Amino acid sequence: MTRKNLNLKLFEKAYLIRRAEEKIIEVYDSNEMKTPMHMSMGEEAIVSGVASALSGLDLLFGTYRSHGLYLARSGDTFRFFSEMFGRESGVVRGKGGSMHLSDPDRGLVATSAVVASTIPVAVGSAYALKKKGTRGVSAVFFGDGAIDEGSFWESLNMASLFKLPVLFVCEDNGFAVHTPPALRHGYKSISAIVSRFNCSVFSSTSTDAEVVFNLASRAKNAIFAKQTPAFIYLKYYRYLEHVGTHEDFSAGYRSQEEYQKWLKVDPLKILASKLKKLGVGKGELDKICKDIDLAVERSFKKARNSAFPNPAELYKNVFHEK
Amino acid sequence: MKSRRISYRDAIREGLQEEMKRDKNVFIYGIDVADFKGIFGSTIGLKEEFGDRVFSTPLCEDSLVGFGLGAAVSGLKPINVHIRVDFLLLAMNQLANMVSSFHYGSGGKLKVPLVIRAIIGKGWGQAYQHSKSLQSYFAHLPGLKVVMPTTPHDAKGLLISAIRDENPVIVLEHRMLYDVVDKVDDENKLVPLGKANVLRRGGDITIVATSYMNVEAIHAANILKKRGISAEVVDARSIYPFDSETILKSVEKTGHVIVADYDWTFCGFSAEVAAIISEKSFSSLKSPVKRLGFAFAPAPCTRPLENLFYPNAEVIVRSVEEKLGLKSTNLKGEEFFTYENKFRGPF
Ligand SMILES: Cc1ncc(C[n+]2csc(CCOP(=O)(O)OP(=O)(O)O)c2C)c(N)n1
Numbered sequence A: 001m002t003r004k005n006l007n008l009k010l011f012e013k014a015y016l017i018r019r020a021e022e023k024i025i026e027v028y029d030s031n032e033m034k035t036p037m038h039m040s041m042g043e044e045a046i047v048s049g050v051a052s053a054l055s056g057l058d059l060l061f062g063t064y065r066s067h068g069l070y071l072a073r074s075g076d077t078f079r080f081f082s083e084m085f086g087r088e089s090g091v092v093r094g095k096g097g098s099m100h101l102s103d104p105d106r107g108l109v110a111t112s113a114v115v116a117s118t119i120p121v122a123v124g125s126a127y128a129l130k131k132k133g134t135r136g137v138s139a140v141f142f143g144d145g146a147i148d149e150g151s152f153w154e155s156l157n158m159a160s161l162f163k164l165p166v167l168f169v170c171e172d173n174g175f176a177v178h179t180p181p182a183l184r185h186g187y188k189s190i191s192a193i194v195s196r197f198n199c200s201v202f203s204s205t206s207t208d209a210e211v212v213f214n215l216a217s218r219a220k221n222a223i224f225a226k227q228t229p230a231f232i233y234l235k236y237y238r239y240l241e242h243v244g245t246h247e248d249f250s251a252g253y254r255s256q257e258e259y260q261k262w263l264k265v266d267p268l269k270i271l272a273s274k275l276k277k278l279g280v281g282k283g284e285l286d287k288i289c290k291d292i293d294l295a296v297e298r299s300f301k302k303a304r305n306s307a308f309p310n311p312a313e314l315y316k317n318v319f320h321e322k
Numbered sequence B: 001m002k003s004r005r006i007s008y009r010d011a012i013r014e015g016l017q018e019e020m021k022r023d024k025n026v027f028i029y030g031i032d033v034a035d036f037k038g039i040f041g042s043t044i045g046l047k048e049e050f051g052d053r054v055f056s057t058p059l060c061e062d063s064l065v066g067f068g069l070g071a072a073v074s075g076l077k078p079i080n081v082h083i084r085v086d087f088l089l090l091a092m093n094q095l096a097n098m099v100s101s102f103h104y105g106s107g108g109k110l111k112v113p114l115v116i117r118a119i120i121g122k123g124w125g126q127a128y129q130h131s132k133s134l135q136s137y138f139a140h141l142p143g144l145k146v147v148m149p150t151t152p153h154d155a156k157g158l159l160i161s162a163i164r165d166e167n168p169v170i171v172l173e174h175r176m177l178y179d180v181v182d183k184v185d186d187e188n189k190l191v192p193l194g195k196a197n198v199l200r201r202g203g204d205i206t207i208v209a210t211s212y213m214n215v216e217a218i219h220a221a222n223i224l225k226k227r228g229i230s231a232e233v234v235d236a237r238s239i240y241p242f243d244s245e246t247i248l249k250s251v252e253k254t255g256h257v258i259v260a261d262y263d264w265t266f267c268g269f270s271a272e273v274a275a276i277i278s279e280k281s282f283s284s285l286k287s288p289v290k291r292l293g294f295a296f297a298p299a300p301c302t303r304p305l306e307n308l309f310y311p312n313a314e315v316i317v318r319s320v321e322e323k324l325g326l327k328s329t330n331l332k333g334e335e336f337f338t339y340e341n342k343f344r345g346p347f
Helices: A003-028 A044-053 A067-074 A078-084 A119-132 A144-148 A150-162 A190-194 A209-226 A256-264 A267-277 A282-304 A311-315 B008-022 B046-053 B061-073 B085-105 B135-139 B152-164 B213-225 B244-254 B269-284 B303-309 B313-324 B338-342
Strands: A059-063 A108-112 A138-143 A166-172 A200-204 A230-235 B003-007 B026-030 B054-056 B077-082 B115-120 B145-147 B169-174 B181-185 B197-200 B205-209 B231-235 B238-240 B257-264 B290-294
Touching: A003 A044, A003 A067, A003 A078, A003 A209, A003 A267, A003 A282, A044 A067, A044 A138, A044 A166, A044 A209, A044 A267, A059 A067, A059 A119, A067 A078, A067 A108, A078 A282, A108 A119, A108 B061, A108 B085, A119 A138, A119 A150, A119 A166, A119 B061, A138 A144, A144 A150, A144 A166, A150 A166, A150 B061, A166 A190, A166 A209, A190 A200, A190 A230, A200 A209, A209 A230, A209 A267, A267 A282, B003 B008, B008 B026, B008 B046, B008 B152, B008 B181, B026 B046, B026 B061, B046 B054, B061 B077, B061 B085, B077 B085, B085 B115, B115 B152, B135 B145, B135 B238, B135 B257, B135 B269, B145 B152, B152 B169, B152 B181, B197 B213, B197 B244, B205 B213, B205 B244, B205 B313, B213 B231, B213 B257, B213 B313, B231 B244, B244 B269, B257 B269, B257 B313, B269 B290, B290 B313
Parallel strands: A059 A108, A059 A138, A138 A166, A166 A230, A200 A230, B026 B054, B026 B077, B077 B115, B115 B169, B145 B169, B205 B231, B205 B257, B257 B290
Antiparallel strands: B003 B181, B145 B238, B197 B231
């Protein structure tokens, strides 16, 4: 793929995520989407970069903050919005909501609202990939808060010990809810500690999706070349409050100035200006944006008008039946 | 039908071995499963036969269960073993938040053919952190199946059914039953999940028992027989799915029920059974359902208190007498605690 095409692809993913979430913000206060929203805005470079570096053989796991991950992987907005509205046409028929997007057909195995709890599951999936001789990795996304949990260390230990193809992706937005690492970590650097395991470590503070893409590609190669898991540590800034669709700078735990600094390196801005340099004209870019806007509008409307699940759905799929 | 007499331990090992031979996706893992003791002998020899499909792991129960979940949804058939059920409490997050709801949470797309074997126990000073049973904890969660084999035949048959099931199944094996030798059928070896087993027929009273309490219930039934009382002993065997039909049929015949659960009674499985009977068969009851279980205290180490902690055949006999309005039988000369007295440590 040419650099131009790669950046176009990354832009499309990032822009779709941004637009889809802006659409949510438009209606969320009307209370039609009754599901707790942990917004992805600000992290688009990470999910689109990593997702683009992965193949159809790779498996993905995420957290309650996985709108971006789902959209980057699937490109679908209809089933996504349907899930937010609790409709039967939703990703998991309205049973999961914003925090539990699961789309195994597309390799997004599961996301979980209990911090760190998909990490060991990803390790188990990686074991299965290796056993079956599938040349895939199991990529698991989590925040730096998850590193406070025992199961992160348990999983890192197992993956390093068993030499499993796990790609740990730590997305650090500087907070766990409202608490900074200084109040949670008895050590300075996550990367430094993780690198003591039999695990390759990569890190970047860039909000350029191409940089993330390259890092994730290298990490993936390292997994196969060295037969160890890989850990990528990435920084981003959460644009909105921890949960909900508003800003919360007035709460005093973080400053507007900090936000302004990150806005200068907004992932979409970076991609757009790079595309210009790579020879994509304004008209071409506008057209891409307009097409995505249109798809978002259409699928949103269709989702909003879709049916709720019927009562029998309540008891469906508690157990697998032949 | 061909049958042999083997121990509960060997029945489990045979079940594992046969399924590993039949299906190459089956693997066994957990703390100490591949060491020379092989979980009280139940996994001995499997490492030699199946290589890296049997492996010991770091000590991280929660993540081990999560690991099994990941392997299961990705096409393998994991069997995760815990030498004491108490340690599974460290994995309640994975069990309650992940394993039980993964099929549901994927809109029915993910299958979770995960087996978790956990050993429950009693006696010989195991005290309060090595003697729990916890079937009610697990069965309370929609999406988990829970079985408790009492006989060697069931130990093998339920385990095989659990491995072949596409859902998560917790198999609770009793430490004291490991040495029991009994008949195991070679054909019809599959024991379906969700079926109770009438261990002994009788018409005067129904004793519904779980796991080791079946041993005590049979013992009590033998004593009662001498004075002309015939007790029907129903081994609940599968906690969830629950076979209410077999139990209600027995209750309709006898009219009197004692539920002897191998666990505490409060908020437990025995309460569930009593409730189901009163909801569905109230008119056939000639007396209220009586529940027996552990004393409502943590399990004590010292033998005299331990003997009080666990209900036994004597307690069952007295409860039956009370229920049927009989005079107390003279139990002098009867031997109790026969299993425990045979048992030697060190663990
Ligand atoms: C096990 C667990 N403990 C606490 C919570 C409550 N909680 C929800 S999100 C969160 C912070 C997690 O921070 P981080 O992992 O950095 O992710 P971020 O929200 O920043 O993306 C906490 C503590 C939870 N969901 N799960």
